Amino acid sequence: MSLTILAVDDSRTIRNMIRLALIPEGFTVYVAEDGIDGLSVLDGIAPDAIITDINMPRLDGFGFIDAVRAQSNHCATPILVLTTENAPEMKKRAQSAGATGWITKPFDPEKLVKALLMFAG
C-alpha cells in the first residue's frame, strides 16, 4: 500500500525533510508552500493524509485546515499539524480548527511515518 501525502510548509528545508522521510518509505509526497498553495494542490489529489505547518504566509495552518474540513471530500482526511509550538494552547487551537493530530518539529522521521501509517490505516 502506498500512501499519498500532502505536505504544506513554507520552509523548503522542512518540506525536503518530509520528502526525505516519506519517499523512501514508499509514500507519494505532494508539497505546497502555504495554505493557498495547499488548497490548490489538494484540488487535484485525494491524499490519505495531510501534514501542515501553522505559521505560513497568505493562509496559515488554521485557516488551511478549516478550508480543508469545509470540503466534503476531505472532511475526514487525517490532518497532522507540524509545529514547533509545543504549547498546549497551540495544539488546542489546531484541534478546534479540525486537526487530527500533531507532530512537534523537529520531527522524528520514524515517528512521522508511524503516525501517518496509523492515521491513514
Place this chain on the structure above:
Amino acid sequence: MSDPIDPMAEIRASFFVECEELLEALQDGLTELENGDGDPETINVVFRAVHSIKGGAGAFGLEPLVRFAHRYETVLEEVRAHRLAPVGDAIRLFFEAADHLSDLVRACRDDLPTPEASSDALLAELDALLADPEPEETKPVDSPPLGVAIDLPDLDPVEEPKVAAPLPVPPDNMALPFPHWLIRFRPESELYKTGNEPLLLLRQLAQLGECHVDCDITALPALTDLKPEQPYLNWTIQLDGGLDEADIRDVFEFVDGLCDLQIDRVDGPENLPPPGSAAPTLAPKIVDLPRAAPSPPATEVPLATVPHHPDRIDEPHKSSTGATAKSVVRVDLERIERLVNLIGELVINQAMLAQSLDSVDLSPHSDAMNGLEEFQRLTRDIQDSVIMIRAQPVKPLFQRMSRIVREASSAVGKEVRLITEGETTEIDKTVIERLTDPLTHMIRNAIDHGFEDAPTRQAAGKPSEGQLRLSAAHRSGRVVIEVSDDGGGINRARVHQIAVEKGLIPVEAVLSDSEIDNLLFLPGLSTAAKSTDLSGRGVGMDVVRTAIQALGGRISIASEQGKGTAFTLSLPLTLAVLDGMVINVAGETLVLPLNVVIESLSLSHDDVQMLRPGAFLVRVRGDFVPLYDLGAMLGYRAARTDYNQSNALLISLDDDTRAALLIDGIEDQRQVVIKGLDDSFYRAPGIAAATILGDGQIALIIDPGDIIAGSTCPRSTDPGLPEKRARYG
C-alpha cells in the same frame, strides 16, 4: 536522490541557503517596520523568518541557533500581539538580534564556535523588552493579531450528548485477569470532525498488549434517524495491567479534550471504579482483539522500495517571504567555474579556427565562413549565459552594509541612515564577495570621518541624522557602485598639509581640488586627526583602491565642501571575459578593454604639443588631452620623440578622464578570456591580466586607469609629480 550524495547533507546545505533568504526577508521587514510601515503582514513576515530558521535549525540539532531564535521569536510575538511597539530601542535591538542571528547561522553553517556570550547578552536585552512593566506604546488594535485568520466557533459543550450517553458501566463478563486497566472512552462529535477514528485508537491500544474491547451501542438510533457525524458509540476497554499509564494516555493524545476518557487501574473486583453515572448498558458486544497484534492493517504498508512518484519538484517557485520569486537550482560554484573555463577554451579555439580559415582565403560567402560566423555568435551567447549564471544581485552585500552602518554609527555616536538603491543590480558573484571588505572600509570611513557630529550638522542647517547613500547601477557594460554621504566633504587644506608633511607632494605643489581629493588614495595618507577604533586600523583608501583594481575596477572620488563626498566604483560585470581591442606596441601584442576606447587617432606633428619635457598633450578637436606613450610606460622601448604619423587611441574612463595612448597599430577587436596573472608576477603596474589569443600567443591586458594614474613610475623617487597630475586634469 539516487546519487551517492548524502541527502541529509544536501538538505542541510539547502537549509542554509534558505536561511540567507529568510535573513534577507528579516532585514527587509525590520527596515519596513523601522520606517513605520503599517502593514500588519510585515511583522508576520519578520516573525515567520525567525520562526522558520528556528524550525529548520531544530531539525539539524543546531541548539545555539534554536535557543536564540526561539527567544527572539518570543519577543517578536509580543509585537505581533501589539503588546510591544517596534520603535526606538526595541527596533534597534531587533536589528542587532537579526545581525546576531545571521552570525549564528553562518557559524553553524561553517561549524564554527557560536558566540554564546553575545547571544546571552542580547537575549538579556531582548528579555528586558518583555519585562518592561510599562508597555512602550500600545497601538490600538486595528487588525486582528495574526494566526487567527478565521474565527473558530467556540465548541458548545451543551450540544454534546453527554447526558444521553454517560460513560458505560463495565460489563460483567470481563475477560482479563486482575489487575488490569479499565478504559472508558466516549468520543464527542468533535473527535470525528477532526478526522480521528476510534477504530484506529483501539487498534493502537491492541498493539500495546492484551486487550478486550466492549462497545456500547445503546445510544445507536434507528438507521433512519442516524446522523453520521454524531457520536453514538462508546467503549470500555480492558488492557493488560502491566502497562504504563503514560503509554495508554499517549494513544489518546490527539483526542484529548475531544472525548470523555477515564483510565483506571483495577486490582480486583471489589475496587471497580464508579463510572460517571450508573446507567445500565444493554446487550454489550464483546470484541476480543488478539494480543499485541503484530501487524494490524495499518502497518502492513510495504516499507520497501516503491518507485518514485511524480512528486512535485520542490522548488520555491514563489516566495514565502516575498523576497526571491525565483526557481533556484543549487550548483556547486566549482562546476560553474569549470564551465566558464571550458567556454574560455572554446573562445580561444574558435579564434584559432577563424585564423586558420582566414589563411586559406575562403570566400566570405562560403559555407565554412557562414558556419564560422554562426559559431562565433553562439559562442558569444553561451558566454553571456554563463556570465548570467554567476551574476547575483548586490542586495545581500548591501544588507551586510546596513549592518556595518548600524554598528559603526553607534560606535561613534552618530545618527546615520543608510539609503540603498539598485539592490537588484546583478554582478559577478566573485566580484560581490570581494567587494565586501573595500565597501565596509569605505562605509566605516564615511561614518567616522565623513559625517560631522550632530551639533555641527545642525549649525550647518542639516538634519542631525546623516544620510549615507549606497547605490548600484549598470552603466555601459559595467556596474557602478556609489557610496556617498551628506557630510562635511573633504577637508582639502588638511589633506594637502598631511601630504606635504608626509613628503607625498612637494611643498610648492599647487593642486586642483580633484587632485587633492585623489591624494586620499595614496598609501600612507590618513586625514583622521585622531585615529579611532572604527576606521583607524592602518588600512587606508589605497588598500581599497588596490582591492578594486584587482577586480578590474576603478574608484573615483568627488567631494563638495559642506555637502558631502561620493566614491564611485566602476566594476566589470564579470571577471571571465572582456571585450578587447588587440593592439600592437613595440612588437608586443596587448589587449585594451574596448569599453574605454572612444576613437583611434592618426597623429600629425601639429597635433602634439609639449607641455614640458616628457609631458605631451594631443589636440583632439579643440581639446587637449594628455598623451601617454604605452611602449615607454611599459618599458618596452624608449619614449618616442617624433609623433608624426603615429597612431593613438583616445580613451575615456568612468570618471570622464580622457587621455590618448600612443600605440603602434590596431590588430583586432574581439572577446578575450581573462586569465589572471599568477601571484608570482607580483603586481605588474599597468597590467590587469593576460589572455590567450587565437594563434596561441599570450597577450597582456592593459589596465588603462592604472596607466593613466601613472603608477608605473616608482612614486617615492619620482621628482616629477606634476607630470602625473595630468591624470586629474
